[in-house]
Amino acid sequence: MAATLQISDLVAGYGAGAVLHDLSMTFEESCATALLGANGAGKTTLLRAISGLIPRRGQLLLHGEQISSLPAEKIAARGVAHAPQGRGTFAHQTVEDNLRIGAYLRRDKAGVEEDIQRWYQQFPILSNRRRQKAGNLSGGEQQMLALARAMMSRPSLLLLDEPSLGLAPKIVDEIFEVLGEILRTTKTTVLLVEQNADRALKLADYVYVLEVGSITTEGSPDLVMDSEKLRAAYLGAQ
Numbered sequence: 001m002a003a004t005l006q007i008s009d010l011v012a013g014y015g016a017g018a019v020l021h022d023l024s025m026t027f028e029e030s031c032a033t034a035l036l037g038a039n040g041a042g043k044t045t046l047l048r049a050i051s052g053l054i055p056r057r058g059q060l061l062l063h064g065e066q067i068s069s070l071p072a073e074k075i076a077a078r079g080v081a082h083a084p085q086g087r088g089t090f091a092h093q094t095v096e097d098n099l100r101i102g103a104y105l106r107r108d109k110a111g112v113e114e115d116i117q118r119w120y121q122q123f124p125i126l127s128n129r130r131r132q133k134a135g136n137l138s139g140g141e142q143q144m145l146a147l148a149r150a151m152m153s154r155p156s157l158l159l160l161d162e163p164s165l166g167l168a169p170k171i172v173d174e175i176f177e178v179l180g181e182i183l184r185t186t187k188t189t190v191l192l193v194e195q196n197a198d199r200a201l202k203l204a205d206y207v208y209v210l211e212v213g214s215i216t217t218e219g220s221p222d223l224v225m226d227s228e229k230l231r232a233a234y235l236g237a238q
């Protein structure tokens with residue numbers, strides 16, 4: 001199996017102190033990887049380091065090519081889409097404009113129009129609200145838009161930062177169903193940061209646990225399910 005992204009000895013942070021210490025991780029093509037960790041462990045920082053939003057050093061090989069010194073827009077152009085925590089849609093733009101912005105690097109106009117229709121089919125509520133400003137959508141609708149917008153670039157690597165945060169269970173079901181479909185029907189590699197560990201582990205092929213900036217556990221999701229300590233930490237007492 002080919003790796004979409006291979007990370008070695010990654011160090012990253014904000015200014016003086018490093019938040020991430022010598023991380024090594026592999027993200028296999030077409031697989032979903034869940035990243036678990038307590039608040040402040042560095043999960044968001046890792047997504048920012050991958051997508052070029054903060055300074056970092058070490059190796060970040062995207063399809064075998066070093067991207068650790070590239071700026072965010074070049075990394076996006078190489079197929080990385082980042083749906084940040086808090087959704088990051090453009091509040092003053094319409095739903096449809098947000099989808100087009102997601103595709104701004106694409107030159108295949110017909111393909112872009114097709115994809116917009118595809119996402120309207122996937123999330124009919126977005127189609128109903130296509131002329132509304134994104135800022136007027138509900139939290140669930142904004143999350144759907146954030147996911148659809150990220151997918152409009154046809155990414156090879158999709159970074160999702162807590163897509164279920166603050167959403168009703170029914171909406172979370174819908175988001176996770178769509179993620180499952182993305183994994184089944186496209187070659188997208190997914191890196192998912194989730195507080196909702198239970199759902200993330202059901203979707204994921206592989207899991208990393210990050211504690212204070214270092215990976216302490218990695219393996220199949222069963223590894224977390226079968227460990228009393230990890231279940232207590234990340235799945236609640238069940």
Ligand code: ATP
Binds near residue numbers: 038046
């Ligand atoms: P959460 O689940 O709370 O989002 P996280 O695992 O995503 O947690 P990060 O947001 O990556 O954690 O934060 C890791 C560390 O980096 C924390 O100690 C945090 O205070 C610090 N940090 C985050 N953002 C910044 C910033 N912009 N400037 C300085 N320090 C930051």
